[in-house]
Each structure stands twice: as C-alpha cells, then as structure tokens.
Amino acid sequence: MAEYTMPIGPLHVALEEPMYFRVDVEGETVKNLEITAGHVHRGMESLAMQRNYFQNITLTERLCSLCSNSHPCTYCMAIENLAGIVVPPRATYLRVIADEIKRIASNLFNVGILAHIIGFESMFMHVMEIRELIQDAKEGVYGNRMDLAANCIGGVKYDLEEETEQFLRGQLEKLKKSLDRIYRLYENEPLIKTRTQGVGILPEKDAIHMGVVGPVARGSGIAYDIRDKAPYAAYDQLSFSVQTETRGDVQSRALVRLREAVDAVSLIEQSLDQMxxxxxxxxxxxxxxxxxxxxxSEAPRGELIYYLKSDGTDRPQRLKWRVPTYMNWDALQIMMKDCKVSDIPLIVNSIDPCISCTER
Structure with missing residues (x-):
C-alpha cells in the first residue's frame, strides 16, 4: 500500500485559524502526525507589560472570542489574589452568570461545527439557530454578542435590573427544551453516531499522561473541573455535576459539551435565585x-491559568497565561493514530482548539 506525506493547513476545513499538520499516511490511514504551530504570534504578553492593570482587562478580553470572559476574569482574580482584594458577594454571582453564558455559546458553536464537518447541514443550522437565543441574551444583558466587558478588578462592571433579569430567565427557559432535543439527536442520530463513535479515541491512561483538560479530559472519564476542584467566584455556593463520558471518542466530547451547556443554564438560574x-x-x-x-478558572475549553508578577508599579512586570489548547493539541497524535484521512477534521474540531490564545 502506498505511503506518502500529506500537508494539511495552515488553512483548512476544521479551523478558522492557521495550524499546520504534517501527516504520514498509508493508503487512507494516518500513521503519524507532526504539528507545527506559531503562525499567529501577536506578542500579547509583551503588550501586557506595556499597559497598566486596568488597560490589560480590555487586552486580555481580546485574546479569544469564544472564551473572552474567562481571560479577563482570571486575570482580575490574579490581581485580587496578589492585592488581597475581596470581591463583593453579588459580584461573585454575576461573574458566574457571565462565565456560564459564554460556556453555552462556546459549546454550542463547537457541536454545531461538528455537524457541519460531517455534512449534516440541517443540524448545523438548527444548532446555530438555538445558539442565537444565548447570543441575544448576551446582547440584551451586556450590549454585545461576543466580548461582554463584564469584569473589572474587584468585581464586575454590570448589574442586573429586574427587567433584564426577567429577559435572561425567558431566554434560558426557551433554551432548555432545545438543548434536551439536541442532546438526544447527538446521542442517537445514526449519521452522527456513524461518523463520531469510535473515532479519535483518547484512552483515560493516555489522557492522564498527556495532561489534557476540559471536555477533552472529561470525555475520557477524568472528572477534573476547576469549578469543582478549586472553586472560585460563587461556584462553591452552587450545585452542579462534573460531566464525564468513558469512551474518549469524538461523540463523547460532544456529549460532555452539551450536558455542560445544560448545567450552565442551571448554574445561571441558581445564581439569579441566590444572588x-x-x-x-x-x-x-x-x-x-x-x-x-x-x-x-474553568474556561469552556478547560483549565485556564494566569501568572502575574508585580514590581509595585501600575504595570505588571510579567503576565503569562496557559490555555487549555496548549495541553490538548499534543493528544491529537494519539487520537489520529490509525484514523482515516476523512476523520482528521472531526478529530481536530473535537478538541475545540483556539490557536489565537495559545500562540498569542
């Protein structure tokens, strides 16, 4: 059988961001994978050291669109930890609400793209239509559909009036039945099962060895979630389950994301009730x-870590972050081993990579 090397990228079907894969193929079967990153380096960490602490809230929010609330929130938490700033109780719940709204939007986007890659266009459009409910909620609460500008050092920059709260509750109520229906389809629809079950398997022992995080880890049976292991904001006051699957395939990671979207709705409602x-x-x-x-913090893609070093001036001496994709993309070498060439976009999408906030 013919053996050859196939270049994929840096622009390709599964990503809107550039990433280059050098794939060794035998016939239609992948035998080896080499990942080459570094196409979108923007010097963000250097820019952060040239701006004061308040300006960096805006900068960190622009690292990534789908988890744009997690970055400034975790950055503010690093400052608060260093300076001993106590966040008011109401603000901790408002931070949870902003985080979980972004989690729903991010997870739905990923599973929608999965349907698009399969060629299930009606499902893709259906998921994106349902996602518009949460997009409209973001616009109604924050005035923006992507960057929420919700966080500030010591708390949040927004509050919920009664009318806005009722609007948000109404959007969540519409979302509930739709999320349950989508979950059943991704679990049982023959076309989705055929293309995703048993594809891109990451066994639990390999997931532990690779140090993967987020839905990638939880899809392989690892019940690790920062909201549960090291609660921040108001998560220690709220009730939710760490969602896991055991098969470690593309479908498992999609189902984990969908169940986490359901949990996110519950977390927002609990926050509104208890705030x-x-x-x-x-x-x-x-x-x-x-x-x-x-x-x-637990970003939609997994554990997000911020390191801050201060010299006592109004600018950070060093600001560094480690994002989930940095841990997850090496596991593609295991997931793609002996897969078919046609499955490569599905497997890449299943880790929900964010190149811009990884290479920064």
Whole structure:
C-alpha cells in the first residue's frame, strides 16, 4: 500500500485559524502526525507589560472570542489574589452568570461545527439557530454578542435590573427544551453516531499522561473541573455535576459539551435565585503590591491559568497565561493514530482548539 506525506493547513476545513499538520499516511490511514504551530504570534504578553492593570482587562478580553470572559476574569482574580482584594458577594454571582453564558455559546458553536464537518447541514443550522437565543441574551444583558466587558478588578462592571433579569430567565427557559432535543439527536442520530463513535479515541491512561483538560479530559472519564476542584467566584455556593463520558471518542466530547451547556443554564438560574443585594465593586482598591500570584478558572475549553508578577508599579512586570489548547493539541497524535484521512477534521474540531490564545 502506498505511503506518502500529506500537508494539511495552515488553512483548512476544521479551523478558522492557521495550524499546520504534517501527516504520514498509508493508503487512507494516518500513521503519524507532526504539528507545527506559531503562525499567529501577536506578542500579547509583551503588550501586557506595556499597559497598566486596568488597560490589560480590555487586552486580555481580546485574546479569544469564544472564551473572552474567562481571560479577563482570571486575570482580575490574579490581581485580587496578589492585592488581597475581596470581591463583593453579588459580584461573585454575576461573574458566574457571565462565565456560564459564554460556556453555552462556546459549546454550542463547537457541536454545531461538528455537524457541519460531517455534512449534516440541517443540524448545523438548527444548532446555530438555538445558539442565537444565548447570543441575544448576551446582547440584551451586556450590549454585545461576543466580548461582554463584564469584569473589572474587584468585581464586575454590570448589574442586573429586574427587567433584564426577567429577559435572561425567558431566554434560558426557551433554551432548555432545545438543548434536551439536541442532546438526544447527538446521542442517537445514526449519521452522527456513524461518523463520531469510535473515532479519535483518547484512552483515560493516555489522557492522564498527556495532561489534557476540559471536555477533552472529561470525555475520557477524568472528572477534573476547576469549578469543582478549586472553586472560585460563587461556584462553591452552587450545585452542579462534573460531566464525564468513558469512551474518549469524538461523540463523547460532544456529549460532555452539551450536558455542560445544560448545567450552565442551571448554574445561571441558581445564581439569579441566590444572588444577594449589594455592591458589585469594592469601595476602594489598594495599590497592587510587589509580588507574584496565580489564578485558575474553568474556561469552556478547560483549565485556564494566569501568572502575574508585580514590581509595585501600575504595570505588571510579567503576565503569562496557559490555555487549555496548549495541553490538548499534543493528544491529537494519539487520537489520529490509525484514523482515516476523512476523520482528521472531526478529530481536530473535537478538541475545540483556539490557536489565537495559545500562540498569542
């Protein structure tokens, strides 16, 4: 059987961002994979050191569109950890609401693209139509469909009036039945099962060895979620389950994302029910002292880590972040081993890679 090397990318069907794969193929079967990244380096960490702490909230929100709330929120948490800033109770719930709204939108986008890659265009359009419910909610609450501008050091920049809260509850109520219907289709629809079951398998032991995070890890049976293991904001006051699957294939990762979207609706509703009345920011902010701190959060794609080093001035001496895709993309070498060439876009999409915030 013929053996040859096939270049894929840096522009290709599964990603809107550039990433180059050098694939060794025997017939239609992938035998080896080499990943070449680094096409979209923007010098973001260097830019962060040239801006003050407040300007960097805007900068970090523009690292990535689908998890644009997780970056500034985790960045603010790193500052708060260093300076000993206590976030008001109401603001902790408002942070959860913003985070979970973005999680729903991000997860639905990924499973929608999965249907598009399969060629199930009616399902793709159906998922994206349902996603518009949460997009409209974002626009109604935050005034923007992508970057929410919800976070500030010590709290949040928005609050919910009664009318806005009722609008948000209405959008969530419409979303519930649609999410249940989509889940059943992704679980049982023959076309989806045929293309995704047993494809791109990442066994649990390999997932642990590779250090994968987020739905990629949970799709392989690893019940690891920062919201549960190291709660932040108001997550320790809320009830939710860490969603897992055991097969470790493309379908498992999609089902985990869909169940997490259902959980996100519940978390938002719990936050709205439990949120106390009070301020959304502290009365005053202290100067940021010299020192170092780390903050972690559960972004839609998995564990997000921010490292901050301060020299006591109004600008960070060093700001660095480690994003989920950095841990997950090496696992593609295991997922793609002995897969068919036609399955490559599906497997790449199943880790939901974000190149822009990884290479930054």
């Amino acid at each position: 106390p009345i009070g301020p959304t920011v502290p009365d005053r902010l202290p100067n940021i002292p010299e020192g170092q701190s780390v903050a972690r």
